[in-house]
Amino acid sequence: MRTETVMADRIARWVSELRFDELPLEVVERTKLLILDQLGVQQLGVTLPNVQPVRRAVAAVPGPAESTTSGGGKTSAAQAAYLNGTLGHSAEYDDAHAAAWHTSSAVVPAALALAERDGVDGREVITAVAAGVQVMALVGAVTTSGMLAAGWHGAKILGVFGATAAAARILRLSPAELTQAFGIAGSDAAGTMEYDRSGGEVKRLHAGSAARAGVEAVQLARLGFTGPATILEGTRGVLRLFGQTGEPLGDLDHWHVTDTMFRFYPMVTTVHAPLDAVRRLRAAQAVDPAQIRRIRIGLVDFAVGHGASITRPHDAISAQFSLAFGVGLQFVTGGNAPADYFDPARWNDPALLAIADLVEPYAMPIPDGDPVFSAKVDLELRDGTTYSHYQAGFHGHPSRPASVSDVEEKFRANLADPQRARAILDRVRELDRLDDVRPLMSLLGAPDA
Numbered sequence: 001m002r003t004e005t006v007m008a009d010r011i012a013r014w015v016s017e018l019r020f021d022e023l024p025l026e027v028v029e030r031t032k033l034l035i036l037d038q039l040g041v042q043q044l045g046v047t048l049p050n051v052q053p054v055r056r057a058v059a060a061v062p063g064p065a066e067s068t069t070s071g072g073g074k075t076s077a078a079q080a081a082y083l084n085g086t087l088g089h090s091a092e093y094d095d096a097h098a099a100a101w102h103t104s105s106a107v108v109p110a111a112l113a114l115a116e117r118d119g120v121d122g123r124e125v126i127t128a129v130a131a132g133v134q135v136m137a138l139v140g141a142v143t144t145s146g147m148l149a150a151g152w153h154g155a156k157i158l159g160v161f162g163a164t165a166a167a168a169r170i171l172r173l174s175p176a177e178l179t180q181a182f183g184i185a186g187s188d189a190a191g192t193m194e195y196d197r198s199g200g201e202v203k204r205l206h207a208g209s210a211a212r213a214g215v216e217a218v219q220l221a222r223l224g225f226t227g228p229a230t231i232l233e234g235t236r237g238v239l240r241l242f243g244q245t246g247e248p249l250g251d252l253d254h255w256h257v258t259d260t261m262f263r264f265y266p267m268v269t270t271v272h273a274p275l276d277a278v279r280r281l282r283a284a285q286a287v288d289p290a291q292i293r294r295i296r297i298g299l300v301d302f303a304v305g306h307g308a309s310i311t312r313p314h315d316a317i318s319a320q321f322s323l324a325f326g327v328g329l330q331f332v333t334g335g336n337a338p339a340d341y342f343d344p345a346r347w348n349d350p351a352l353l354a355i356a357d358l359v360e361p362y363a364m365p366i367p368d369g370d371p372v373f374s375a376k377v378d379l380e381l382r383d384g385t386t387y388s389h390y391q392a393g394f395h396g397h398p399s400r401p402a403s404v405s406d407v408e409e410k411f412r413a414n415l416a417d418p419q420r421a422r423a424i425l426d427r428v429r430e431l432d433r434l435d436d437v438r439p440l441m442s443l444l445g446a447p448d449a
């Protein structure tokens with residue numbers, strides 16, 4: 001019998017005792033923006049070809065009409081969380097976090113699915129989402145380096161714990177029940193990053209699977225099912241298996257939700273700084289692509305393999321993990337529109353690939369004090385001229401924060417129907433004053449016009 005407090009106990013107690021009134025205003029407003037961003041990407045996902053098999057699979061096994069799925073229909077809370085999470089991660093456009101990887105696509109669908117089923121108010125949803133992000137970041141802070149080195153996808157591994165924390169808040173699990181739920185969810189912590197080498201749309205499922213695992217874990221724990229209480233620090237626990245560490249978790253004083261990054265390119269986070277740099281150089285210099293000899297791009301070492309190794313995309317995920325493709329898109333189309341990453345004609349566009357072939361990524365040391373997601377771009381022309389730009393961080397990174405209007409504009413762009421976009425936006429703005437989230441969720445149900 002264990003007699004000492006374990007990590008899951010400590011986190012479970014904090015999550016269970018957290019109250020909305022304890023959240024700083026900055027945390028409340030940031031969390032509302034994350035929810036808005038997630039809902040926008042979910043609605044965009046409904047229109048994308050890569051996740052239609054998932055939508056069909058969920059529709060083929062209808063469950064009780066508990067929770068709304070983006071694009072239409074209701075199913076069980078667990079299945080709704082699964083589909084909405086998958087849709088939210090479908091375009092490589094959801095938020096990012098240096099420690100927690102991708103938070104909202106796992107945490108928000110889990111919280112909203114149960115909140116809709118039970119008629120929970122918006123304050124509880126905000127509290128649940130903030131708690132879920134906090135848990136993901138706490139565990140991720142001591143495991144991310146190990147997961148990157150081994151090739152594990154942190155968003156899936158951490159996501160099951162974040163979704164469990166958020167779902168537990170909605171269902172008001174006791175600390176003891178939440179400890180068991182963490183132990184149960186830990187058995188669903190998995191997922192490799194082989195997709196960043198050879199593609200494969202399965203990455204989209206990682207968020208949805210994590211969201212579903214969290215919902216199921218709390219429901220099972222409430223019914224008396226159990227898991228290992230030492231799921232985090234145990235000899236076969238998550239910290240050692242994935243992080244290769246026995247390091248304790250950090251403190252709970254810092255609100256990690258404030259460190260989330262909004263993505264304004266539908267691409268892996270590691271390539272956002274170089275794309276910002278290319279955009280700046282293109283705006284400052286009238287460069288004729290035909291006169292470019294090469295494009296040298298310096299990145300942090302792990303980004304060379306995680307975002308810059310693919311040069312010939314064959315599906316959407318390989319396009320979104322191809323720095324060369326993203327640079328080519330900018331020169332050929334003038335931007336990085338989400339639809340272009342799902343267009344086979346773009347993957348094989350000779351003009352675009354000719355630019356992509358000029359891109360030469362290399363690992364470079366990032367100056368002390370600068371964000372790890374920084375980059376240096378050198379455009380070398382055939383006449384010997386070189387244009388250079390060093391980009392510390394990127395638009396949407398905490399070092400270059402996105403404004404509220406930036407996030408809202410992105411949200412509107414993700415929905416084809418301006419009236420629906422306005423209605424959802426109004427509901428999320430007043431989420432902390434909503435007595436029931438069902439009116440918000442009802443706006444997600446019908447297909448976007």
